[in-house]
Amino acid sequence: MGKKIDHITPQLQEFIKDQHIFFVGTAADEGRVNVSPKGGDSFRVIDQNKIVWQNKTGSGNETAAHLLKNDRMTIMFCSFEKNPLILRLYGTAKIYHDRDQEFHDYIGLFPQALGSRQIIEMEVDLVQTSCGFGVPFMDFKEDRETLDVWAEKKGQEKIETYWEEKNTLSIDGFETKIK
Template identity: 25%
Template sequence: MKFRPIGPAALPGCAGEHLLQKAYGTADRAERFYRDQVLDHLNPEMVEFVGRMEMAFVGTADAAGECDASFRAGPPGFLHVLDSRRVAYPEYRGNGVLASLGNISENPHVALLMIDFVRDLIGLHVNGRAAIVDDVVLRRDHPALPVADERGRAPERWVVVHVEEAYVHCRKHIPRLRPVSRDRDWGSDDTRRKGGDYFGVRARQNAPVAGRR
């Protein structure tokens, strides 16, 4: 959805969304949702919610519309609300693919989904336009940004999302989860134990081929 002020001829959402609402008879329900739940900023309750989240799902697409869904996690506060219209999340050293950042460099539209699986069983969608900002640059204006995560990793850069839409994800079907220890075999050289080759892709690619020496 793309947020537009609600009026007689203007509603949030794309043309296809509105056409299907008419075709499927959901236009009245959709309009109530737009009016009651969709904002173009974060209200205080949303700010509090974002501040206690420990994970988020990130949706991006490149210039051709090829999509990628990614996962980000950290201690409460790793999603940092800069103000009511901007949310930032850190990017650390990873596998070097930079799929999400690559998409954002071509197409700034981004979707964040945060879900509270533990306490309230509710979610928050934040859609908007993203910019990639180096850590040192963003920290000049926002010195309260977290310096490192719980494993001591320092952010290399940040994705700053300029909020265009913020709305609830209802609790229906959200499972309740229980937090457990986050200990991982990060110091191990065993790729399988670390989860880096959980699906056996590398193992199969490196397996000897019959008849070859």
């Protein structure tokens, strides 16, 4: 059954590598709670207590806005294939943009992708596993290419215009500092 530990073990790191989707949960002190699904080759374990993930352009930018208000974040992985397991990573996070040195320090860890708007770095202070017995079996078919194709068609200049139009405020009106 479930366990609580203070770091990501090598076994759990292997589990993370095998997952095709993860979920990010954030919340400011007020307003709505946000849970965002993320996929593709966008997640890296740096060490037993630090992870980073690449945040590509999307229709909203809730995670960024929330982290500027309250730096707590939860990431959840769950196995839809093979053995059941739910893995949650709890901690505090920082968000980096192209203008930040840390963005450039980490971006090379990921496949090159137009539309990479942020890198999120999280210090993990609690790792929790649970059984996952209630998670259904689902087969992974393939990653969607839609977002990358969209970004390539737009080009960097139009993506930055899109950020100004769609990504500068959260749904609760909080700044994202993307520009």
